[in-house]
Amino acid sequence: MHKATTAEEIELMRGGKVVSTITGAFGQSLRETRLTAMLGYIIALRPDLFLPLFGFRGQAQRVYLETIHEKGRSDILIDTTKGTGVIEAKIDATDPLLQSKRYPAKWAALVTNHIARSKFVGRTKYVTWEQVAGPLTKLSRSSEPQARILSRDLLKYMQDHRMIRGRDAVEIYAREINEPVTLDLFLQANLYACKYEASSSLPEALYFAPHFGATISKGHTGISVGISYVARINSVGYATTWLEFQDLLKNRRGAAWVKRHDSLLRLLKRKWFIKSKDQQRSFLFLDKPQLVFNPPIKKANLQKGKGWLNKRFFTFDVLFAARQE
Numbered sequence: 032m033h034k035a036t037t038a039e040e041i042e043l044m045r046g047g048k049v050v051s052t053i054t055g056a057f058g059q060s061l062r063e064t065r066l067t068a069m070l071g072y073i074i075a076l077r078p079d080l081f082l083p084l085f086g087f088r089g090q091a092q093r094v095y096l097e098t099i100h101e102k103g104r105s106d107i108l109i110d111t112t113k114g115t116g117v118i119e120a121k122i123d124a125t126d127p128l129l130q131s132k133r134y135p136a137k138w139a140a141l142v143t144n145h146i147a148r149s150k151f152v153g154r155t156k157y158v159t160w161e162q163v164a165g166p167l168t169k170l171s172r173s174s175e176p177q178a179r180i181l182s183r184d185l186l187k188y189m190q191d192h193r194m195i196r197g198r199d200a201v202e203i204y205a206r207e208i209n210e211p212v213t214l215d216l217f218l219q220a221n222l223y224a225c226k227y228e229a230s231s232s233l234p235e236a237l238y239f240a241p242h243f244g245a246t247i248s249k250g251h252t253g254i255s256v257g258i259s260y261v262a263r264i265n266s267v268g269y270a271t272t273w274l275e276f277q278d279l280l281k282n283r284r285g286a287a288w289v290k291r292h293d294s295l296l297r298l299l300k301r302k303w304f305i306k307s308k309d310q311q312r313s314f315l316f317l318d319k320p321q322l323v324f325n326p327p328i329k330k331a332n333l334q335k336g337k338g339w340l341n342k343r344f345f346t347f348d349v350l351f352a353a354r355q356e
Contacts, residue, residue: 064097067106067120069185070163071096073170076178078109080166082116085140086156089113102133118142122194123229124269124311131155144194144269147278160194193234203345204236204315205258209244212298214251217241220292221262221319224303227269227311232344234267239315240323240350242330242340257327258350262317271311273304283316328353 071094074081078091089111098105107118114137119127121143128147131139139155147157170182189195206225208214216222223239240261248254268283270276280289280296289296303312332353334341 063106063120063122066122066185066188067118068096069181069188070120071107071118073167073178073181073185074107074109076175076181077166077170077173080169082109082111084158084162084166085109085116085118085138086151086154087111087114087116087138087140098134100134103130105134105136108134108136114138116140121145122192124227124271128152128155145275160189161196164189164195193232196235201232201236201344202347203238203240203261203350204233204264205240205242205340205343205345207244207340208241209247211247211250212295212302214243214247214254215295216299217260217262217317218320220295221317223315223317224299224312225315227313231313233313233315236264236344238262239264239317240345243327255327257324257329258333259322259324259327260320261323262320265316265318268314268316269311270314271309273300276304276314279314324350324354 074091075094078094082088082091087109091109091111093110095108095110096106098108105117106120109116109118115135116138117131117134117136118140119131119142121127121141124144126145126147127141127143131141137154140158141155142158142160142163144159145157150157164186167182167186170178171186173179173182186195206223208217208223213223216224223241225233238261240258242258243254243256245256248256266283268279270279277289303310328350330337330340333345333349
């Protein structure tokens with residue numbers, strides 16, 4: 032007679048890496064098709080939680096994945112008692128507005144981190160991945176096993192790929208500031224800008240700590256070489272063009288704030304949006320910077336060598352330890 036043994040969880044590997052989600056079992060790289068397939072399946076389980084978010088009216092009757100149309104293939108289609116809605120999803124800050132217009136639908140929901148001028152463009156609604164995480168989080172506590180398990184899995188997949196902020200958030204994001212426009216942007220406008228990196232942990236960071244270089248410290252009173260200021264990150268936005276950046280600022284800070292900081296922002300326009308066009312960038316919206324480390328933390332206490340800061344993420348414990356060295 033076979034003796035019963037206690038069930039033991041073992042590691043599932045794919046391509047030499049541990050797989051931590053069902054969605055990830057189909058591949059380690061982030062793919063829109065995997066993401067939308069899982070999202071569509073979950074929507075079909077509880078459409079009532081998602082239709083209001085997407086701006087679709089009526090009661091859901093059927094959900095379609097990757098439907099082929101005359102001018103392309105839609106991600107998710109939802110038939111309701113009052114019409115059809117299409118969902119187009121992008122894993123970055125791309126604007127899928129034009130793409131969504133190819134498909135026959137009464138409404139469209141664009142799931143993306145792109146910041147549009149308005150939440151609505153006609154019957155098209157912009158939805159962020161953080162907003163999608165809302166009903167998924169509610170379902171992750173559901174008494175329905177299938178919805179609960181799959182929602183938890185998709186949330187973890189999104190967190191693993193840094194599309195939404197996870198529970199184990201990164202404490203401090205650190206970068207070099209060594210020229211006047213970026214310094215003024217940080218101190219006066221409480222903003223920091225950098226090139227967009229899809230695999231970065233930046234969306235999970237809670238605080239930003241710039242390292243001031245020797246060049247900038249020489250010409251600015253009160254600025255010393257090293258890490259001295261820390262600012263809480265309120266949110267991270269994305270923009271490629273000057274117009275998108277203006278829309279992002281008005282969305283996060285308001286038109287009055289934009290007008291008040293016009294001269295500084297126009298310096299940034301010449302630096303970022305005229306000299307180097309079509310470059311997607313990340314923008315950190317910060318609280319007022321606080322002087323935390325005085326004297327500043329020297330780069331030599333954080334890394335070997337005197338080049339650019341080669342590590343971008345720290346904990347407060349690491350910085351406090353470096354201050355004492």
